[in-house]
């Protein structure tokens with residue numbers, strides 16, 4: 406009989422046991438659902454298989470991709486077209502015609518090699534100065550001074566590491582030198 410007398414110590418042990426049972430039962434119980442009998446588990450844990458169901462083939466695909474809606478603020482006005490960087494200036498200087506400018510640009514960005522040191526749009530680069538900022542190192546910026554320096558090159562550069570070869574290293578006719586000069590002349594502020 407004495408075995409069944411609940412001593413305070415046994416009562417405490419029984420309480421601990423009951424509490425442990427409750428925790429285990431809660432852990433095994435149904436997960437919180439959405440009220441319609443569906444469990445949230447598969448969304449949170451793709452590897453989870455609800456009791457009594459076959460593993461879904463979707464499981465092999467890993468975590469689902471959640472589509473995200475992103476709000477985009479559309480501008481009220483359509484963007485205005487931006488002029489390309491090498492667009493000709495709105496107004497060409499006297500003595501420079503549109504065909505001259507276009508021919509000069511083609512030479513500059515092609516056979517003349519100018520772009521390789523002075524940048525595609527004459528903005529300057531590691532090997533040659535900006536040719537459109539109105540600031541000149543060797544010349545006064547007039548048409549004749551431009552023609553001449555392009556013809557002979559710069560054997561002794563002042564601010565850049567290597568010399569500029571005559572005509573950029575190309576063979577250019579007098580007309581082509583004139584076209585290149587016209588192109589650069591028109592790019593510069595006056």
Ligand code: HEC
Nearest residue numbers: 517519522533541542543544559562563564565569572573
């Ligand atoms: C190999 C590189 C290189 C090439 C190619 C080149 N240049 Fe130059 N250019 C230079 C250098 C370097 C200078 C002188 C910079 C200095 O003195 O510090 C110069 C100077 C100039 C100047 C005078 C700039 C000033 O401020 O006085 C003009 C104009 C010029 N180049 C136009 C051209 C044209 C047009 C072409 C193509 C036909 C061309 N360059 C090709 C490197 C080059």
